[in-house]
Amino acid sequence: MxxxxxxxxxxxxxxxxxxxxxxxxxxxxxxxxxxxxxxxxxxxxxxxxxxxxxxxxxxxxxxxxxxxxxxxxxxxxxxxxxxxxxxxxxxxFMEKGRINPDFWENFGANLSRMHRHTQQHFGLPQANYIGNIKQYNTPYSSWSVFYAFNRLQPLTREAYDRQVIDKQMVTQMETLWRHLPQIFPDEQPSLLHGDFWSGNYMVGSDGRACVYDPAVYYGNREMDLATARLFGGFDTRFFFSYQTMYPLAEGWQQRIGICQLYPLLVHLLLFGGSYYNSVKDILDNFN
Structure with missing residues (x-):
């Protein structure tokens, strides 16, 4: 020590x-x-x-x-x-507290405020990690290019090299990332937590949300929201509050699965198991 x-x-x-x-x-x-x-x-x-x-x-x-x-x-x-x-x-050390009556509304509103912090390009000057997986953040002016080159391609390649996905799934991924410019509307980069699921927040001593274990970058804010929906643990009041404060672009519901592909690939590489089927279902629905 x-x-x-x-x-x-x-x-x-x-x-x-x-x-x-x-x-x-x-x-x-x-x-x-x-x-x-x-x-x-x-x-x-x-x-x-x-x-x-x-x-x-x-x-x-x-x-x-x-x-x-x-x-x-x-x-x-x-x-x-x-x-x-x-x-x-x-x-x-964050001490746990008792939840405030307006916990979810406050949580959603504060996430929306965080997402209003922006910069010129998607990404960061340096790579970081999500779990123990390297997260590439090479800056791009296009979210679709960033998502393809820094998120889906590296993990698809690693998953194939580890033999946890097959060639057919690689082909489906390649088809998807060619269509990303038609799927995502233009929007400014938002500061993201980057690994925003229910295991990475707690009720702090003040009765409000405290988040930790970030995988920070500037990206499309739908990523944090889609990850929050992936594993449960967020009340509907959280999403309503966010949408009231900072409405998502039209058609966001159809993009949830596409945004969830990245955290699902991360979990597939880390834990295997049922995450393969979750990735396959999203790709099958797209293709």
Missing amino acids: GELTSALSCQSGMKIHINYAEKIPGGDINEVFKLNTDNGLLFLKMNDAHNYPDMFEREFMGLETLSATNTLSVPRPLATGRSGGKVFLVTE
């Missing part, structure tokens, strides 16, 4: 002493711990430094980017670095 303590004290600007670390459940991708320190509770994530040398550096930057919007609450990032062959990220 020596390197970790030194990095934490140096980067946070406070002298911090770790009393003990308690391993906690919920880490599918990373080892996660609750740190008891002289300055209160902190949250620690660790992974292999050889395989993922910049994973937490990118997540640290993502949390800072989301925090700077003053919209959705995120855990404050405190330190990142290497220790004993591991890379680590330390953030504040």
Whole structure:
């Protein structure tokens, strides 16, 4: 813990002493711990430094980017670095609270405010990660080109190389991404959480939503909304509030499945199983 303590004290600007670390459940991708320190509770994530040398550096930057919007609450990032062959990220420990009566309305409204933060191009200056999968963010002025080249193509190639999809599915994907310019209307890039499913939010101590584990980039805002619909866990009041504050472009309902292909491919690569059929159903409906 020596390197970790030194990095934490140096980067946070406070002298911090770790009393003990308690391993906690919920880490599918990373080892996660609750740190008891002289300055209160902190949250620690660790992974292999050889395989993922910049994973937490990118997540640290993502949390800072989301925090700077003053919209959705995120855990404050405190330190990142290497220790004993591991890379680590330390953030504040978010205590769970009781849900406010306007929780869902506030959640939807704040996501819409976050999505109004924009830049000239889709993407980011650097790659980052979704889970432990590399997420390419090469900037493009077209969402359709960005989605094809940075999202669907790399994961389709990896899935085929791993033999978790067949040649027919690759052909279906190729047909789909050629049609993306006709599917998506023009819209400015939005700052996205990037991995916006129900496992990546909690009710904070103030009774409002706190989001974490981001895979930040500037993209089409329908991606966050489609991912939220994919695995459940979001009340209809959330979607109604968002739509009231920042209505989606006409025809968004028909694009939900296309947007869900990316998180489904991520889950297919990470966990296999039924995600193959989910991807196939969307492609069959398109083709």
